Amino acid sequence: MRADSASGDQRLTDYCVEARGLTKYFDEFKAVDHVDLEVPVGSIYGVLGPNGAGKTTSLRMTLGIIDPDEGTSRLFGSHKPQSVRHRIGYLPEERGLYPGMKAREAIAFMGALRGLDWGEGRRRAATFMAELGLERVIDEKIRKMSKGMAQMVQLIGSIVHAPDLIVLDEPFSGLDPVNQERLETLVRRERDRGATILFSTHVMAHAERLCDRLAIIARSQRRFEGTVDEARALLPMQVRYAPRTGADDGVIAALLPADAQRRGDAWHFAIDDAGVEPLLARITASGHGVAGLSIARPGLHDAFVHIVRQVDAGFAADAAEEAAAEASA
Template identity: 60%
Template sequence: MIGDTPAPAAAPYSGNAVEGHGLVKNFGSFRAVDGIDIAVPAGTIYGILGPNGAGKTTLLRTLLGIVDPDEGHRTLLGADQPLRMARQVGYLPEERGLYPSMKAFEAIAFMGALRGLPLAEGRRRAKAMLEGHGMGASVDKPIRQLSKGMAQTVQLFGTIIHEPRLIVLDEPFSGLDAINQEKLEALIREQARRGVTILFSTHVIAHAERLCERIAIVAGGRIRFEGTPGEARDRLRPQVRLRTRTIDGAWRRALPPDTMAEDGAWHFALPDEGIEPLLRALIDDSAGIESLSIERPGLHDAFVAIAGADAARAMDAPREGEDT
């Protein structure tokens, strides 16, 4: 809701909203983007997932036309020259900045004006947007008087005030507390329901798992995986946790070779033939099943398997400006 009535759906766009083929970007001897192919289907929420320094920001800027690739080509909303589509794009960079003396609604309207939205209409929409999201008391406040979370929300509103067809967010959750992160997730879903394509980068796996229809896992300037979160998780077999009353017996021979004992329970990957043969052995030999659970691997487990433990540790490390 931007005004008092529901915002119209974004103009339909078929095919891929963003494409990159063989993209390479060097900074001196450092290769930040190393031969990336990427396609973001229109109308999807697409996440680029990777640790700091993986090349996410450079990739986004290359796709947007802010920097040109050294090799390869890209299209944005069908245009070979991405900057020609700038008025149909909302971009929130990781390095954020607002004029501290500007009032909240004026800052939003100003950002809309930079994308061709008439200033008067931007002011009207900005006030309605702030009031509609419980920030009516902040409409006339200068940015310097807002909390960090509120100021970041104002900049996000400025990113979408002109009702773009594509929204690109670089680490949008950085520096936000849990409440504001939930609000941002809700806002992303709201825009997606309007048919807008959302492309965002993040180092927080949970956000990608909750929001994204497709993801690209990036490490060392390369895409290590592209697909749905479910497809990433399916690269690992489900894990079984079994607790029995007896600790020995003929049934032990039915346990898979990778079985490990930990915290009084047996842990192993679900066998290819399923759990039924093991269950029969446990029952026939009176093992005494106390508990048995089969857990599907999470996206974090898949990320470790795809990108490696070092990349996963870098993902988990606090970033500058974030709460620890």
């Protein structure tokens, strides 16, 4: 299925979403602190962060569901999100369907709320359900479905009108591995037809497989923006080296970085890009040979943990400094 025509709207920039300085207070608590988001047209963009980091609030301000206390947001070049709502599909964090409706009708109903013809909505519902292997439950009432199956129905309902922008808030939460794979397939399919996908998650594996770009939010601020590879490059490469000969540990350790640790029959250590070739030269010249050698960049999970821990450490240091200043006052 192709996206509905939007020829009357000329995209004014290369970004589907542009948010600048989004800030939101709930009483005295600053839930979001000057967050910027730029989502390229036609991309899959992830907003990552721990629980409570401000992801959902940021998405809702971006969509105009709640107003920011500071900052601005543009969708398709417009400062009025409601004027382009027919071009948006949104799956909120809080799921909700009418339990007495059958799956096909629930999907058609959600499409009708975005201006899609009822009959066309039912036809597209059948197509989506068949493509995802869910045709057996198309006429089953929502109340009889598992939580994960109902969630897939709501997801299809969020995109059945073929929106240009699809915003998914924690879409993988509560899904079993089979439905997670179905969702990933659906996200890629929608991107391939030309849609822009913006989703939030705290599960790194999905973001690593799907995202063209991503932002990491921690303690209410954006702490990173870039590609998955750029995030992984924040950490040095990890090396596992097993010598071929039974040389003394001290001899082997002298060839390796100071932080190298032996675990089992292999040595493990971190090394930057510039150190790889000199390391291989030293190992080769030593005559101890190589029984096993692997060099790998840490995954997105490791980069995410690294960024969040740095933020938490800085926050703790600032809190300790403030406490000390108050105590001495």
